[in-house]
Amino acid sequence: MLETVAQAVINGLLIGGIYALVSIGVTLIFGVVKIVNFAQGEFVMIGMYLSFWLTTQFGIDPVVTLVVTMPVLFVVGVLVQHFLIRRVLGPNDMPQIFLTFALSLLLLNLALMLFSANYRTVHTSYSDQAFHLGGLYIPVAKLIAFVVAMILSGALWVFLHTTDLGKAMRAASQNRDVATLMGINPNRVFCVALGIALALAGAAGSLLMPFYSAYPFVGQVFVLMAFVAVVLGTLGNVVGALIASLMMGIAESLGIQYVGADSGQIVVFAMLLLTLAFKPNGLGGGRVR
């Protein structure tokens, strides 16, 4: 009994690391640029297809493709900010919501046209391997994904707290007008924020590939989870999003264990609705917008 719970918690925690990469990206963009990127999940999808392509074409290990997917998606993020999002920043919500929503719709359906709805999987030497700790079972691929995700999250925290650019981003997230007065160039900061967020999505794509299939709709699974985690962890709060993502992973895993195999999504929605009903400002309190 206790072992089953422990196993479910471990499974949830490991996948929660991936959720964290996605939701940290969403919350970073929301905090700094004040928009919600509806297309974040589609960039995970792009990361997965890119990783799949590199693995099958050049025989690179999917986890190692991170060194390609992260920089490529960083550049994509900068371009998306500079050529698309920059043009709709203003007091009006409609263009911001529907621009990134349209981008999500576009990327998803382009993927459907180009790659068809088929599932693409990569089989690595460690895809089926696992550590056994007592009666517990820890899949290697998921453990690697979790560890790398935590290292990247930690690196982002260090970047935000120690570098000038990181501090500028935090300043812009706290008060954009004052930050601009202090000589911070908002568009440059926004470009970096989008770049980092998309690079994290790309990393999530690479890390997922050894144990998850790539298909056009795959981003939707992660983005919904990320949106809930971002509300739960208080909008714009990077550490909050990280903790909330791990909690969501565990909650989903316990739901699958005790409610039913396909009830993961129900758990997510239940958590979102409960959060909205009782803690609309997130577990840490604070103000919404």
Place this chain on the structure above:
Amino acid sequence: VDKASRWSVAAVAALAVVVLILPLVVKSSFAIDIFIRILLFSFIGVAWNLMGGYAKQLSLGHAAYFGLGAYTSTILQIDFGISPWIGMVAGGVVAMLASLPIGWLCFRLRGPYFTIATIATAQALMLIFLKFRDFAWGAEGTTIPNLGNAPLMMQFEAKSAYYYIALGLLAIGLVITWLIERSWMGYYLVAIGEDEDAAEAIGVNAPSMKRNIYMISAFLTALAGTFYIQYIYFIDPPTAFNFNISIEAALVAIVGGIGTLWGPVIGTILLETASTLLQSWLGSSIGGLQLTVYALILMAVILWRPTGLMGMIGEFYQRHAGRERGAVT
């Protein structure tokens, strides 16, 4: 009555004559099918626009009410033998009541997070209908018993009958929008859409206004759900609560002109025509093509014409009128 409004009355009357005789002239069932789609999605867009366009509460979860309307009338028809005409209104009432708790939850968030909350509630409803199979046929869904020509049960041999029902729904939606546009409620809604805090500061009861318009919008969307299921004779959760319905409701209104009376209609005509033409040019339907085109049109509108086609028409009209006036003086 001034000259401009006399012209617009004449234009609407001419349009009414054209759409009324259209099925008598066009006999192709393929064409009638497209007309019905255009009327239906215009109507859904009109329903969305009341809340999304005027009050700027940008929902992407209207499939929830479409599905509730569809399921209410179908359950009443199959389990209790009640006519879908009554079921349609009952579905509207169910949707209206459902919008109260859903609104209570979602209106706690503003802007993009309101949008996400509406997506989540619609998806959650779909999951409920998928999971609890004793409740309403579960994932398999059910076909609507075909009774042949039974007008009292909303079943017709002639496709044109469905055309006139869809036309009637759209007319109801447009009249309601027209009435609201001219009432105090319309002004309050626009004020909330412009700046909710400022509207509240001058005494607009924003929570109650948003609740009321959400109820009206949900009611109308549910009518469309009943009609659609009666038209295709089949219901299952992915059809009734299809996310694409939520998307298209918002899309047609934004592309046509958000917060305008005719915007959703013009937007639907453009989008449906574009997708039909593309599909006939490229032969068989390619998965993802329609939504790729919709996404590109939506991005173009947002980046270059946030006021949509109605905004373009307005600018054109003004330029034209300005030149005329310039010629006189």
